[in-house]
Amino acid sequence: MGSAPFSSSADQLSTLLAAEPSGPSIKTAIPGPKAQAVAKDLDEVFDTRALNMVADYRQSHGNYIVDPDNNALLDVYAQIASIPVGYNNPALLAAAQSEDMAQALINRPALGNFPSVEWASILRTGLLKVAPPGMNQVFTALAGSDANETAYKAAFMWRRQKERGGPSVEFTEEEMNSCMTNALPGAPNLSILSFKSAFHGRLFGSLSTTRSKPIHKLDIPAFDWPRATFPQLKYPLEEHAEENAKAEAASLAEVEDLILNFHAPPAAVIVEPIQSEGGDNHASPAFFRGLREVTAKHGVLFIVDEVQTGVGATGKFWAHEHWNLPTPPDMVTFSKKAQTAGYYFGNPELRPNKPYRQFNTWMGDPARAILFRSIIKYIEKNDLVAQTARVGDYLFGKLEALAAKYPGQFDNLRGKGQGTFIAFDNPKRDAFLAKAKTFGVNIGGSGVSAVRLRPMLIFQEKHADILVEALEKVVNAL
Amino acid sequence: MGSAPFSSSADQLSTLLAAEPSGPSIKTAIPGPKAQAVAKDLDEVFDTRALNMVADYRQSHGNYIVDPDNNALLDVYAQIASIPVGYNNPALLAAAQSEDMAQALINRPALGNFPSVEWASILRTGLLKVAPPGMNQVFTALAGSDANETAYKAAFMWRRQKERGGPSVEFTEEEMNSCMTNALPGAPNLSILSFKSAFHGRLFGSLSTTRSKPIHKLDIPAFDWPRATFPQLKYPLEEHAEENAKAEAASLAEVEDLILNFHAPPAAVIVEPIQSEGGDNHASPAFFRGLREVTAKHGVLFIVDEVQTGVGATGKFWAHEHWNLPTPPDMVTFSKKAQTAGYYFGNPELRPNKPYRQFNTWMGDPARAILFRSIIKYIEKNDLVAQTARVGDYLFGKLEALAAKYPGQFDNLRGKGQGTFIAFDNPKRDAFLAKAKTFGVNIGGSGVSAVRLRPMLIFQEKHADILVEALEKVVNAL
Numbered sequence: 044m045g046s047a048p049f050s051s052s053a054d055q056l057s058t059l060l061a062a063e064p065s066g067p068s069i070k071t072a073i074p075g076p077k078a079q080a081v082a083k084d085l086d087e088v089f090d091t092r093a094l095n096m097v098a099d100y101r102q103s104h105g106n107y108i109v110d111p112d113n114n115a116l117l118d119v120y121a122q123i124a125s126i127p128v129g130y131n132n133p134a135l136l137a138a139a140q141s142e143d144m145a146q147a148l149i150n151r152p153a154l155g156n157f158p159s160v161e162w163a164s165i166l167r168t169g170l171l172k173v174a175p176p177g178m179n180q181v182f183t184a185l186a187g188s189d190a191n192e193t194a195y196k197a198a199f200m201w202r203r204q205k206e207r208g209g210p211s212v213e214f215t216e217e218e219m220n221s222c223m224t225n226a227l228p229g230a231p232n233l234s235i236l237s238f239k240s241a242f243h244g245r246l247f248g249s250l251s252t253t254r255s256k257p258i259h260k261l262d263i264p265a266f267d268w269p270r271a272t273f274p275q276l277k278y279p280l281e282e283h284a285e286e287n288a289k290a291e292a293a294s295l296a297e298v299e300d301l302i303l304n305f306h307a308p309p310a311a312v313i314v315e316p317i318q319s320e321g322g323d324n325h326a327s328p329a330f331f332r333g334l335r336e337v338t339a340k341h342g343v344l345f346i347v348d349e350v351q352t353g354v355g356a357t358g359k360f361w362a363h364e365h366w367n368l369p370t371p372p373d374m375v376t377f378s379k380k381a382q383t384a385g386y387y388f389g390n391p392e393l394r395p396n397k398p399y400r401q402f403n404t405w406m407g408d409p410a411r412a413i414l415f416r417s418i419i420k421y422i423e424k425n426d427l428v429a430q431t432a433r434v435g436d437y438l439f440g441k442l443e444a445l446a447a448k449y450p451g452q453f454d455n456l457r458g459k460g461q462g463t464f465i466a467f468d469n470p471k472r473d474a475f476l477a478k479a480k481t482f483g484v485n486i487g488g489s490g491v492s493a494v495r496l497r498p499m500l501i502f503q504e505k506h507a508d509i510l511v512e513a514l515e516k517v518v519n520a521l
Numbered sequence: 522m523g524s525a526p527f528s529s530s531a532d533q534l535s536t537l538l539a540a541e542p543s544g545p546s547i548k549t550a551i552p553g554p555k556a557q558a559v560a561k562d563l564d565e566v567f568d569t570r571a572l573n574m575v576a577d578y579r580q581s582h583g584n585y586i587v588d589p590d591n592n593a594l595l596d597v598y599a600q601i602a603s604i605p606v607g608y609n610n611p612a613l614l615a616a617a618q619s620e621d622m623a624q625a626l627i628n629r630p631a632l633g634n635f636p637s638v639e640w641a642s643i644l645r646t647g648l649l650k651v652a653p654p655g656m657n658q659v660f661t662a663l664a665g666s667d668a669n670e671t672a673y674k675a676a677f678m679w680r681r682q683k684e685r686g687g688p689s690v691e692f693t694e695e696e697m698n699s700c701m702t703n704a705l706p707g708a709p710n711l712s713i714l715s716f717k718s719a720f721h722g723r724l725f726g727s728l729s730t731t732r733s734k735p736i737h738k739l740d741i742p743a744f745d746w747p748r749a750t751f752p753q754l755k756y757p758l759e760e761h762a763e764e765n766a767k768a769e770a771a772s773l774a775e776v777e778d779l780i781l782n783f784h785a786p787p788a789a790v791i792v793e794p795i796q797s798e799g800g801d802n803h804a805s806p807a808f809f810r811g812l813r814e815v816t817a818k819h820g821v822l823f824i825v826d827e828v829q830t831g832v833g834a835t836g837k838f839w840a841h842e843h844w845n846l847p848t849p850p851d852m853v854t855f856s857k858k859a860q861t862a863g864y865y866f867g868n869p870e871l872r873p874n875k876p877y878r879q880f881n882t883w884m885g886d887p888a889r890a891i892l893f894r895s896i897i898k899y900i901e902k903n904d905l906v907a908q909t910a911r912v913g914d915y916l917f918g919k920l921e922a923l924a925a926k927y928p929g930q931f932d933n934l935r936g937k938g939q940g941t942f943i944a945f946d947n948p949k950r951d952a953f954l955a956k957a958k959t960f961g962v963n964i965g966g967s968g969v970s971a972v973r974l975r976p977m978l979i980f981q982e983k984h985a986d987i988l989v990e991a992l993e994k995v996v997n998a999l
Contacts, residue, residue: 085641088649088658092876093633100628100637111638122631123882130628139626140618148617148892150578150608151860153600155571159578160589163563171566180566185663186883192724196741203740219735223717225743229735233742245881246670247744248725257697257707258877262681263674264711264744264785265703266725307742379882382629398570399736403723404601404857405664410888414626 053133056425056501062131063105066509067483068115075112095120096485103130106499106506108485116480117509120487124319124351124497125379127418128427138417147410154183154406165409169416173354174387175361177371180394183385183407187350187378188244191313193401194374194386195235195248198311198344200395203231205342210396234266236301236309236343238273238294240321240490243313243348252313255320255490269305271297273318274326278455291330295337302341311344311373316362317458319351322490323466325457328366335368344373346386354380355422355500358432358462365461380500382418383411427500428462435462438496438507442467445515452518454492463502468492471521478520482513531611534903534979540609541583544987545961546593553590574963581608584977584984586963594958595987598965602797602829602975603857605896606905610979616895625888632661632884643887647894651832652865653839655849658872661863661885665828665856666722669791671879672852672864673713673726676789676822678873681709683820688874712746714779714787714821716772718799718968719751721791721826730791733798733968747783749775751796752804756933769808773815780819789822789851794840795936797829800968801944803935806844813846822851824864832858833900833978836910836940843939858978860896861889905978906940913940916974916985920945923993930996932970941980946970949999956998960991 052058074082078097085091096116102109106129108118118126128135138144143161152159170181182197184190204210215228222229237243237252244253251266253259274290277283302309314334318324338345352362354377359365363372371389378384385407395401422428439459446453451470458465469475472492479486489495498506530536552560556575563569574594580587584607586596596604606613616622621639630637648659660675662668682688693706700707715721715730722731729744731737752768755761780787792812796802816823830840832855837843841850849867856862863885873879900906917937924931929948936943947953950970957964967973976984 081638081641085636088641088644089636090633090660090872090876090879091636093880094636095634098630098635098637100624100630103628108635122629122635125629125631125882132627135627136623139623144626145614145617146578148622148888149610149613150581151600151603152576152578153603155568156573157576157586157600158563158567158569158572159576160559163559163566166566182568186667186881188881189664189667189724195725196723199742200740214735214739218739222735222738222740222743223732224748225729225738225745229739230743231740245674246667246724246726247673247729251703251725254701257692257700258875260700260703261692261696261707261878262678262700262709264677265700265708266742266744267703270702394568397736398568400739401568402571403664403666404603410626 053137054421054424059105059129059132059501060503063107064115067107067117067513069481069483070114071112073110073114073480075110075114077111081111100130105129106502116483116485117506117513118485119496119498119502119510120485121497121499123379123487124356125382126499127354127380127382128421129499129501132421134421135414135417138414143413144410147413151405152409153404154409155402159409162409165412165416169412169419170385173360173419175363175371175375178375178387178389180388181385182388182401183383183412185405185408186384187376188246188249190350190376190378190384190386191243191252191348192246192248194346194376195311196401197374197388197393197395198235198346199231199233200400201344201393202233202310204392204396210392232307233310234268234305234307236269236271236298236305236312238271238314238318240273240318240324241313241315242318242320267307269301269307269309271301273324274330276325278457287327291326291333295330295333298334299337299341302337302343309343311346312338313346313348315348316352316357316365317461317464319495320489322493323457323495331363331366332368335370335372339370346374346376347372348376350376350378352464353377355428355431356380356462356497357464358428358435358460360428362461380418382414383408422500430503431462431500434503434507435465436460437504438463438510439465441507441511445511449518463496463498466493466495469494474521475517478517479513482516484510484513531615532899532902537583537607537610537979538981541585542593545595545991547959547961548592549590551588551592551958553588553592555589559589578608583607584980594961594963595984595991596963597974597976597980597988598963599975599977601857601965602834603860604977605832605858605860606899607977607979610899612899613892613895616892621891622888625891629883630887631882632887633880637887640887643890643894647890647897648863651838651897653841653849653853656853656865656867658866659863660866660879661861661890663883663886664862665854666724666727668828668854668856668862668864669721669730669826670724670726672824672854673789674879675852675866675871675873676713676824677709677711678878679822679871680711680788682870682874688870710785711788712744712783712785714747714749714776714783714790716749716751716792716796718796718802719791719793720796720798745785747779747785747787749779751802752808754803756935765805769804769811773808773811776812777815777819780815780821787821789824790816791824791826793826794830794835794843795939795942797973798967800971801935801973809841809844810846813848813850817848824852824854825850826854828854828856830942831855833906833909834858834940834975835942836906836913836938838906840939858896860892861886900978908981909940909978912981912985913943914938915982916941916988917943919985919989923989927996941974941976944971944973947972952999953995956995957991960994962988962991
């Protein structure tokens with residue numbers, strides 16, 4: 044088979060939107076009886092205590108998620124911000140049913156050792172087409188955590204190479220012996236600097252840089268790495284410009300102090316363009332330009348974690364494109380909406396000086412890289428980044444009006460000019476999210492009190508209207 | 522479409538073997554001109570310094586890997602031991618083209634929050650059908666590294682819960698505050714004990730337990746965790762029984778000493794049934810029973826890393842089934858031939874006391890779990906574990922004869938009774954591997970001087986004959 048017979052209509056957003064219900068439809072309490080039975084059965088073999096909703100994905104289309112009791116909800120959480128172009132997207136279905144995909148699934152290569160004849164083309168026509176400006180290399184991984192951890196490894200190897208005097212300087216016997224016992228100097232006393240409330244993943248290196256919530260970190264050994272204060276902006280921004288600029292300057296000064304004085308020197312600073320799990324915390328483009336400057340000044344790498352912000356949701360393909368940086372970040376990590384993961388870079392010195400230093404068996408998954416390629420194509424054909432910028436502005440305006448009408452219910456509304464990557468605080472956040480389901484909207488939270496909106500890139504004005512109407516019902520019902 | 526029309530012949534091993542060439546066929550030097558062009562092009566965007574062979578997977582069938590210059594090699598390396606049932610297996614192709622697969626690819630859920638109605642069934646009819654004895658739970662992951670790291674996290678949480686006095690004892694304020702700065706007591710001073718030459722992955726926690734080679738570890742910060750000596754057996758085993766038993770007893774004593782006295786107490790001991798990357802190092806079932814005993818005695822968890830040994834290659838589905846353990850391991854990790862990853866466990870106390878402690882966005886990949894289900898079915902239908910045990914014995918006998926004929930060329934032949942998971946040492950190992958390609962066989966190395974054989978589960982006596990013939994040519998040509 045293959046995609047050809049369906050390609051013209053499958054590639055059009057209108058086809059997918061035509062398959063959506065006209066609006067949410069709630070038939071039972073959530074979970075209803077069928078969802079409860081599924082959850083009970085699943086719990087015998089799989090931890091279901093974090094269960095939010097059981098889903099029937101075969102019945103879900105576009106922006107709507109459907110559960111086994113046939114409740115259809117407008118989904119602005121989208122699998123924790125990781126569904127890019129809607130459920131059962133026909134263009135993705137064609138890619139999934141292509142011969143390329145079948146090959147990638149059944150003949151999974153060890154990419155570093157035995158790449159396929161197609162791998163360069165899959166990268167060039169997919170992942171690399173959307174490489175951030177200034178970047179022409181990619182190291183592929185499987186999820187956000189290992190994307191960040193492999194970027195950290197690249198940073199440590201780069202730093203030690205510089206300290207050693209370049210790529211041609213050989214390792215000493217002492218380095219080779221000591222690294223085998225996890226000791227100095229082979230295992231160096233270096234660090235990655237991250238920010239309070241940051242989230243960069245949950246494996247041991249990434250979790251050492253994650254500072255979101257105790258429940259993420261308790262009982263897990265962690266590296267003694269430095270943590271800087273992320274500026275806490277006050278809203279509305281126009282009324283707090285001076286205060287906010289001061290907070291950002293203080294944060295930059297703290298970063299510089301930690302770079303110079305922390306007992307385990309940072310090889311890199313990692314930052315999210317918008318702290319997502321940590322509560323949708325924003326900072327200004329000037330702040331991020333300052334980070335680029337202070338890291339460059341001291342020979343520290345600057346890693347931008349675009350795992351949640353990447354792939355269009357902020358109205359640019361990469362959120363850091365909002366910053367007008369004088370020079371690109373050193374590495375940009377991605378996952379979630381890309382449906383694959385890894386990091387981009389431009390500087391060839393970030394390729395370690397010898398093979399097998401940055402290596403693992405699979406080094407990513409061509410099947411997921413092929414899917415991302417179809418996502419990129421779909422985004423481009425339907426101009427979905429521009430649409431998201433436009434719909435985000437529309438939605439933000441509606442939310443401003445709601446916030447004015449219901450003081451204290453839509454606090455610290457943020458994300459203006461950042462596409463649909465919008466959030467606000469509500470004093471009864473958890474009840475707010477639960478109530479939203481009863482009005483047919485699936486929404487997620489972040490941090491302590493944030494309601495975070497993470498629509499897909501196929502979210503349009505008509506969906507924004509449905510969302511805003513439901514939000515008003517929620518505050519009236521609470 | 523779906524698998525129905527092809528299932529009867531697609532499911533039969535004979536169908537796949539009929540698509541194989543009758544033997545290796547070498548037409549050019551490797552790499553030939555086409556492979557060189559592909560590699561040069563790929564290097565512009567992807568690090569190719571670890572490249573072993575470029576492959577044309579569309580032309581590869583069964584046990585044979587084919588390169589762009591149309592060289593066909595018998596592949597006993599199999600993507601670093603990760604191809605289970607041959608290239609272009611028609612049964613896997615049917616699974617890849619099924620509606621279940623398309624759904625899993627295009628509607629990827631955040632499994633912990635929004636599992637599909639099918640997820641329990643995918644687990645029960647797949648992953649859990651082959652759960653090791655005594656285990657009825659699985660935590661799914663994406664690769665061997667995160668399989669091990671999530672198992673480590675489960676071990677740390679379990680240990681601290683026990684120290685705290687049970688699942689209902691709440692965290693203290695001090696624990697919750699200190700974990701946010703990666704400090705005691707919230708980030709505990711606990712460890713994972715591993716063995717010299719072990720390989721458990723390359724992210725920060727797993728790499729701290731990996732002790733294979735400096736090139737894997739240099740310049741990467743690591744936890745100060747304990748390392749015990751892995752017994753170094755002498756061959757042939759029959760002639761060194763007493764010495765080997767002494768080495769194993771000494772290793773067990775060292776493990777017990779580290780459990781009792783290491784400054785960061787181990788929450789778990791992790792071991793590979795056969796140290797693979799480290800050089801194909803074996804130990805006796807009695808040694809592993811001793812590890813089970815000493816860990817149980819001191820309240821330390823026993824994790825068996827079956828990432829490379831699992832899924833049939835040793836002539837049992839799980840290599841630790843060779844040991845006749847009195848009680849099961851606490852956790853068993855898997856990846857590679859499973860084409861997905863994770864860890865099995867049986868004890869419900871290994872589910873952390875609260876949700877979101879062991880959690881991430883995707884928590885595995887249903888698409889890869891569906892593929893593993895088709896692999897399991899194929900293995901069962903064709904009785905491939907028993908075949909691998911039988912063919913392994915056949916191959917081992919042939920290699921014993923070669924070793925006798927060519928003293929010093931097939932040293933420390935090991936893996937008797939372990940299916941096709943066989944290795945030997947050769948003094949010119951790297952030249953040996955390179956030369957093997959010229960005789961049409963793709964083989965991998967491990968450790969410093971080991972030639973490791975990792976055929977697929979569809980490897981039969983006729984393939985063993987071809988392999989042995991080629992090996993003899995290699996030693997004669999060196």
